[in-house]
Amino acid sequence: MPQRGNRRELLAEAAIEVLAREGGRGLTHRAIDREAEVPEGTTKNYYPTRSALFLAVARYIAAEHTAALRELRSQIPVGLSGEDITALYAAMLRRMGTSARSRFLALFELHLEAVRNPGVRDALGDITQANVDTAVELHAAVGRRMSRRGAGLLDAGMLGVALSMLSLPDDLVEELGFDDADGLARALLSLGSVRDEAAVGVLRGWAG
Structure with missing residues (x-):
């Protein structure tokens, strides 16, 4: 997983793992926060909607x-x-x-x-x-x-x-x-x- 200095890359890598494990329905801001081990709300700050999440990945x-x-x-x-x-x-x-x-x-x-x-x-x-x-x-x-x-x-x-x-x-x-x-x-x-x-x-x- 990327170093924590590159937050967007860290979140993208976490989102890939969530998508692979949970499927599209499981791709939520909280799931990515947990996978990336970042404070809750971090992913939503970068990508406010699920559509934005999919696009970023x-x-x-x-x-x-x-x-x-x-x-x-x-x-x-x-x-x-x-x-x-x-x-x-x-x-x-x-x-x-x-x-x-x-x-x-x-x-x-x-x-x-x-x-x-x-x-x-x-x-x-x-x-x-x-x-x-x-x-x-x-x-x-x-x-x-x-x-x-x-x-x-x-x-x-x-x-x-x-x-x-x-x-x-x-x-x-x-x-x-x-x-x-x-x-x-x-x-x-x-x-x-x-x-x-x-x-x-x-x-x-x-x-x-």
Whole structure:
């Protein structure tokens, strides 16, 4: 957790933990005060409404995520391979269920809030834009073309798989292979790399 000198960051980190543990309904000023171990009323002084709370958390996660991906894109190594990209996305899938579990649970709650909160929607849009930019640039670095539509499909697939990994019974996760991060990464990257026309055809087939 952040040092107490940065009160807004401290409250944002506490709010992420509350969202992950209690869900959107549990995101209250008092719950965040307790999680952050600050005097009662502190969170309300910074964020007077629940809508402001959701927006603050969304912007905090978006800023953190986009900064990390911006740094990743600036440091793409010479000699990067397709297998390296697959390993990167597999590692991300593993983090979704382990070290980054709270953040992704909070992110899913934010997606629900975004249906009704335009500010949260904009922050989540920044995350998706960064994910799309990164996928396109990584593939370009290994001489492969990935369209922005394909990168968006990859991003949606990663999010959907993460949701399934975190919410389905363990035996079903195992049966469906959702515990195979390497295999999932290869499958999702393949789906994101198909031609736009083919991707649309696949989606139409699923829709019936």
